[in-house]
Amino acid sequence: MIRPTRRFYLIVGLLLVTAVTATATGFHLFSSLILILLVTIGVSFLWNWLMLMGITARTNLGNTHIESGSSINETVLVKNRSIIPKYGLEIRDLTDMPGYKGGVVATLRTRSSSEFTLKLTSKMRGKYEAGLIEIANIDPFGLFRFEITCGVNQEILVLPRIHNLPEFYITNADLSGDSSIRKRSSTVTPHASSVRDYAPGDSLSRVHWGTSARMGKLMSKEFDLGSASEVWIITDLDKSINFGYMEESTDEYAASIAASLSKKYIGSNLPVGLIAYGEKRYFQAADTGAGHLNRLVEYLAMSRCEGDTSLESVLSNEEPLWTHLTTLVVITSSPRIQWSRSLRALARRGVRPIVVLIEASSFGAPFNTIDVLSDLNAIGVPVYIVRKGDNIQHALGIRSSNVHEMANKYNKE
Numbered sequence: 437m438i439r440p441t442r443r444f445y446l447i448v449g450l451l452l453v454t455a456v457t458a459t460a461t462g463f464h465l466f467s468s469l470i471l472i473l474l475v476t477i478g479v480s481f482l483w484n485w486l487m488l489m490g491i492t493a494r495t496n497l498g499n500t501h502i503e504s505g506s507s508i509n510e511t512v513l514v515k516n517r518s519i520i521p522k523y524g525l526e527i528r529d530l531t532d533m534p535g536y537k538g539g540v541v542a543t544l545r546t547r548s549s550s551e552f553t554l555k556l557t558s559k560m561r562g563k564y565e566a567g568l569i570e571i572a573n574i575d576p577f578g579l580f581r582f583e584i585t586c587g588v589n590q591e592i593l594v595l596p597r598i599h600n601l602p603e604f605y606i607t608n609a610d611l612s613g614d615s616s617i618r619k620r621s622s623t624v625t626p627h628a629s630s631v632r633d634y635a636p637g638d639s640l641s642r643v644h645w646g647t648s649a650r651m652g653k654l655m656s657k658e659f660d661l662g663s664a665s666e667v668w669i670i671t672d673l674d675k676s677i678n679f680g681y682m683e684e685s686t687d688e689y690a691a692s693i694a695a696s697l698s699k700k701y702i703g704s705n706l707p708v709g710l711i712a713y714g715e716k717r718y719f720q721a722a723d724t725g726a727g728h729l730n731r732l733v734e735y736l737a738m739s740r741c742e743g744d745t746s747l748e749s750v751l752s753n754e755e756p757l758w759t760h761l762t763t764l765v766v767i768t769s770s771p772r773i774q775w776s777r778s779l780r781a782l783a784r785r786g787v788r789p790i791v792v793l794i795e796a797s798s799f800g801a802p803f804n805t806i807d808v809l810s811d812l813n814a815i816g817v818p819v820y821i822v823r824k825g826d827n828i829q830h831a832l833g834i835r836s837s838n839v840h841e842m843a844n845k846y847n848k849e
Contacts (some may be wrong), residue, residue: 437582437583437584438484438580438581438582438583439580439581439582439583440579440580440581441574441578441579441580441581443577443578443579444477444480444579444580447473447476447477447579450473451470451473451474454466454469454470454473455470458470476577476579477579479575479577480575480576480577480579480580481575481579481580483573483575483576484573484574484575484580484581484582485582486518486520487520487522487523487524487525487573487575487582488522488525488571488573488582488584489518489520490516490517490518490520491514491515491516491517491518491522491525491544491571491584492514492515492517492586493512493513493514493515493527493569493571493586493587494512494513494586494587495510495511495512495513495529495567495568495569495586495587495588496510496511496513497510497566497567497590497592498510498511500590500591500592500593501592501593501595502558502592502593502594502595503558503594503595503596503597503598504558504559504560504561504594504595504596504597504683504688504692505557505558505559505597505683506557506558507555507556507557507558508555508556508558508566508592509553509554509555509556510529510553510554510555510556510566510567511551511552511553512527512551512552512553512554512569512587513549513550513551514527514542514544514549514550514551514552514571515548515549516544516545516546516547516548516549517547518546518547519546519547520546521543521544521545521546522542522543522544522573523543524541524543524573524574525541525542525543525544525571525572525573526539526540526541526570526571526572526573526574527539527540527541527542527552527554527569527570527571528540528554528569528570528572529554529556529566529567529568529569529570530568530569530570530585530589531556531564531565531566531567531568531592532564532565533556533558533559533564533566533592533594534559534560534682535557535559535560535682536556536557538554538555538556538557539554540552540553540554554569556592558592558594559682559683560594560682560683560688561594561595561596561688561691561736561737562593562594562737562738562740563591563592563593563594563737563738564591564592564594565589565590565591565592566589566590566592567587567588567589567590568585568586568587568588568589569585569586569587570583570584570585571583571584571585571586572584593734593737594737595695595733595734595736595737596688596691596692596694596695596733596736596737597692597695597696598692598695598696598699598733599692599696599828599829599832600696600699600829601696601697601699601700601829601832601833602829602833603829603830603832603833603834604697604700604832604833605833606700606701606704606706633653633654633655633656634648634653634654634655634656643655643656644656665706665707665761665762665763666706666707666708666709666722666758666759666761666762666763667701667706667707667708667709667722667762667763667764667765668708668709668710668711668722668754668757668758668762668763668764668765669694669697669698669708669709669710669711669765669767670711670712670747670750670751670754670764670765670766670767670768671690671691671694671710671711671712671736671739671767671768672690672712672747672750672766672767672768672769672770673687673690673712673713673714673718673739673740673741673742673743674713674741674743674744674745674746674747674770675741675742675743675744676744677768677769677770677771677796677801678741678769679769679796679799679800679801680799680800680824684799684824684825685741685799686741686769686794686796686799686801687740687741689794689822689824689828690741690767690768690769690792690794691736691737691739692828693767693792693794693822693828693832694710694732694736694767695732695733695736696828696832697765697767697792697832698710698729698732698733699729702724702725702726702728702729705724706724706763707722707723707724708722708723708724708728708729708732709721709722709723709757710732710735710736711750711754711757712735712736712739712743713743713745713749713750714739714740714741714742714743715740715742715743718735718738718739720732720735746770746772746774746775747766747768747770747772747775747778748772748774748775748777748778751766751775751778751779751782752778755782758782758785758787759785759786759787760785760786760787761786762787762788763787763788763789763790764779764782764787764788764789764790765789765790765791765792766779766789766790766791766792767791767792767794768791768792768793768794769793769794769795769796769799769801769805770805770808771796771803771804771805771807771808772808773807773808773811775808776791776808776811776812776815776817777811779791779812779815779817780811780815783815783816783817789817789818790817790818790819790820791812791817791818791819791820792819792820792822792832793805793808793809793812793819793820793821793822794822794823795821795822795823795824798823798824798825799824809821820832820834
């Protein structure tokens, strides 16, 4: 692709003015200036063409599943197949990954190749594309920018960051459950109860080979977990309460917390389910095992804070899922008192609510959650407060015991 620069259009304007003046006056000096300008344009065009002639490139992304905040080191092998050395080649990936501004400037000798590394750092979870690169050159006069593309786009999945939570408290009630309810497990136990489609992360010991042969595809055994509590995690994706920018947003914090808690509970062999109302309803039934954790984290990676369903409506819609055995973890920055009252009603039924309150005011929101915290404290709901810049591992190890803690923070600010 050929892109004339602003300087090119200035030169063309000067050329037209000079031509008109030369015609009107007949001065040979203006004719010489016209010739110089035309030669300059021709040399600039030829330079760019020669610099990209014979250039090819191949890319290698390596890992295409990464955590938010980490990087992909993309390897780019550029070959110069011509006898003309290349100078000032600008190489960059055309990824749609937010915040990427990388690139390198390369020089290649005659008939040579060089390998370069482009660092693609992820700022937000989600699905992106990378691998298609642009190689460009601007002539010494700055009149044209020539561009070619090489490589092939690949899908990159940026997962929410997972934190280890050694200090997050799981109650004995969560671990013991009730013998009247039988749950399914993705781990091997003595009692196989059914089969399902094989999922990435399932071990070969779980494959039911007889059924797989009959079905013509891999099938995994379902095992009976016996008595156990279910844990359901709700992430509030109401766009009206999302504040902050890119990785420092309430949305990104919520996804990271949900993924971290999923790992914590599943690591304790507890079935975990996920519900989120974004641009659509995201739902994963409660289950255990590494394969299920991977599915939960990928779901969280794809969820977007673009919903318009209030948290109290989500709790009302999904209420039939939860019994007196359920631990319900709500992750939100909502200041609306109505949802805390919905939790009060669920607690009366024996549901065990836990709230992770992301303090939106620290992300620039014009509201705070003091009233919600006060109401939750009044009904005895465990609350963890997370603010912008907090160490999540530390924040989820300390429960907020009363509303005065948060009020004092506001007064200091």
